[in-house]
Amino acid sequence: MYAFNYQRPTSLADAATAIQAEEAKLLGGGQTLLPTLKQRLARPTDLIDLGAIPELKGIREADGGLEIGAFTRHAEVAHSDLVKRVIPALASLAEGIGDRQVRNMGTMGGSIANADPSADYPSAVVALKATVTTDRRTISGDDFFTGMFETALEPGEILKSVRYSRPDKAAYAKFRNPASRYAIVGVFVAKFGADVRVAVTGAAGSVFRAEAFEAALAADFRAEALNGLSVDADGLNADIHASADYRAHLVTVMAKRAVEAAG
């Protein structure tokens, strides 16, 4: 790890000022950034720890859905009675992230802002019609993820909270990379009345919606409705653990399992 200045602001305003420093980085739970620093793959001048800012914390019921502060750890979401009651699929997604140590440290905001193509949360943001609030504005969840490790966040913009809509039914099914246990394919299915969303993470450079799946499920919300449907393998990720056509196949399998789990 290279040397850096460590700052721990106690207000969002102070954090916004601190992040203006050249080559400053925001630190959430550190589950990606700290290993990167230890490997000397990044060299920030300043690390702005967001862990002491009250505005970034907490889980609230809002507009019938949930508003979750950016600096809420995965374990808090997983174990929250409120989340389990309002959007149980979100609690179960959080419970399946990494391992216990990762869940006790990693934060929802960190996961979303980092936009790792194999992270779990992006699928929930898209499938649950979320709205992302920053210290400057609100951004529709549909517009938030712009590419591999890329988001709509501008330099120095701080993610504050995410508001998730409450679906009638929802579930997340993940096929884990056996080594890293990140999602090789994760599919979040959510049903809002006649409207169904199917958000896929892990398979491509960024989360995407499987629109043909959505249409089929809107007509018939059963796993069988997806028979014969698949996403195009072209452009999907490929590595030593899973080729593009295997990932494409898994999208259908995981989507069916999510529908079955959603009930």
Add this chain to the structure above:
Amino acid sequence: MANPNGIGASVRRREDQRFLTGRGNYTDDFKRLNMTHAVHVRSPYAHARILGIDFTDAAAMPGVVAVLTGADMEADKVGSLPCGWQIHSKDGSPMKEPPHYPLARDRVRYVGDAVAVVIAETREQARDAAEMVVVDYEELPAVGSSTRAVAGGAPLVHDDAPDNVCYDWHLGDKAATDAAFANAAHIAKIDLVNQRLVPNAMEPRAAMGEYDQSNGEYTLTTTSQNPHVTRLLMGAFVLGIPEHKLRVVAPDVGGGFGSKIFHYGEEAVVTWAARKVGRPVKWTADRSESFLTDAHGRDHVSHAELAMDADGNFLALRVSTLANLGAYLSTFAPSIPTYLYATLLAGQYKTPAIYAEVKAVFTNTSPVDAYRGAGRPEACYLIERLVDVAAGVMGMDKTEIRRRNFVPKEAMPYQTPVALQYDTGDFAKNLDIALPLVDYPGFQQRRAESKARGKLRGIGFATYIEACGIAPSNVAGALGARAGLYECAEVRFHPTGSVTVFTGAHSHGQGHETTFAQIVAERFGIPIENVEIVHGDTNKIPFGMGTYGSRSLAVGGSALVKAMDKVERKARKIAAHMLEAAETDIEVKEGRFTVAGTDKSLGIGDIALQAYVPHNFPLDELEPGLDEQAFYDPKNFTYPNGCHVCELEIDPDTGVTTIVSFAAVDDFGNVINPLIVEGQVHGGLVQGIGQALYENCVYDEESGQLVTGSYMDYCMPRADDVPSFTVRYHEDQPCTHNPLGVKGCGEAGTIGAAAAVMNAVVDALSDYGVTHMDMPATPEKVWRTIRDAAPAPAMAAE
């Protein structure tokens, strides 16, 4: 009255208190006044010429004490890391043995090869400076795999090893084998890869060198499984330090699995550098360095054929193996694919003729050497996969074809056609115990139930035998070992009756501090708390060979028994003197020395006290003291054996394999501590399952870059990947040639498990016409196999 902590008792490991509470003392925990930190500059290329090294900027960095290179070592006449085993090719020529310098001199030959070392006040400063060392490389074409190494026109890893061949060796009777094949009714064939693995000990390698100017003594503290061997190799061959001026300490070591047997360049670097900079020098690998530079395991490509008569009796076995040794010869590398592999190709079967050829090659990859099982898992996997193929060829039940060909108990001792003589073993009994454990008759019904749920169920058997207790120095020497492989022990009674045992075996997770103490407690009838086991320090222990090849109890434990025998003989003399009786009239039982037919007796504690306060000893007949040393060199290897059965289920939609049950029945001879044995079996099974389903060390064939250089890509088995194991052992067939009747249990699980799992995977896929799949059976590989074999019903429905 039986000692509650004696032989056969499941005593909880005494060492675990300190390990589990973070109070172990590992190499990296040692700190010295004025200690400096070393960081190695390593090659990013698999193969390159070093045109120059510019460390001007690095040397000027804050905290930097020195930057040293191969040229500095050359100037100090530092030698090459020696190889401990010599193999001769078929034509009688010795193996190619190119030099392996601790810091590369003119060429680097694998990614991670060390070219310089930076020594600084702190580890971070050394790292900062290491990044500033500029090495001018001329990249050369690389050889990333064994098959590429022998392909025509492949680049040469070493100029003096034509075709990249280290040796082309064989074993067995070729003519007899060929004749048997000519008359065979049926032949089963298989091509398989035993993939390369990274050992992944929990504690990375580390080494700290010290030099005391006042007396010219060096001390190396290191993560070693055999400190005396390291002292000999490094002192005599690399640095030219005589033994009496070199102390090697292997303190608590967090797992080795073989990878810490070997003498590594970093050990020589820190020891040499400590004198150069006049301060202690410590190096600790990070996990990335462990992946790149620990000696890896396995890496065989083989073709094998089994000849049978019309009834499925094995007539002959023919094996041809290409073994990857990596860029340089690690300490015991040449022996692994030869005498620890081909000699085990008889397995549990009475195959009368066997012929094996092994071509070992250099590649631009990390050196390959012993890894838990070391040659024997490769042999077991090949035989047991081939036997399953043979069962298919014959249309026979997989247990029946094995049973038909077992070496019968009555044939023991049994001379195999590949050099070894098995002393004991009842292979049918292992199978007889295993079958009810897994309800074999009920399997077809379970398979049908799985099918009804859309799952594919398979059952796989593997029988194994291994040669352990490595050892017999005369045999090993005849096979090319350059060292004797005996073991030593010293038993020192203290005046008030407590005991310190000094053993040349080394514990790095095996639990010797408990097991060895049980043996002493039992013999002398004393509480286990009164026995201390000391190991791992060449200044404390007699010359011992360390721990590898499941040898500690069979060889080191036997040395301990010999030393206890000597103690007892001496104590008997003292007792006779004290009790004023003839020595022949003294009866000894569990540390109690009684004059026969009387109630006159002494405990070992009374005798020990007298031994050290010999007020009235007849000094010309009886020396004071009660402290005896023994060396033990066995007559033969030991032969642990067993039967493993794996049952698993495959999800055809995803290709995911889930192990439903796993039973291991083992014959380890007599068992000292069943709890520790069971733990060893569990760990071994998980490592074997890891190879079968998860682990795979991948190098890019062209560039020689390590693709699986972290846990993001190298998949270790985890607790939730494995079922609750059913483990049984029997003690009906104790080893006949060591005093404890023990065979060794450290590697057994690893040896049998991979074959059992893969046989079950192939069984599960048998409806698709699958007869073999290479490890690891990853989800994608399984899914693709099913998809390519036939349009599976589950997919067709989609």
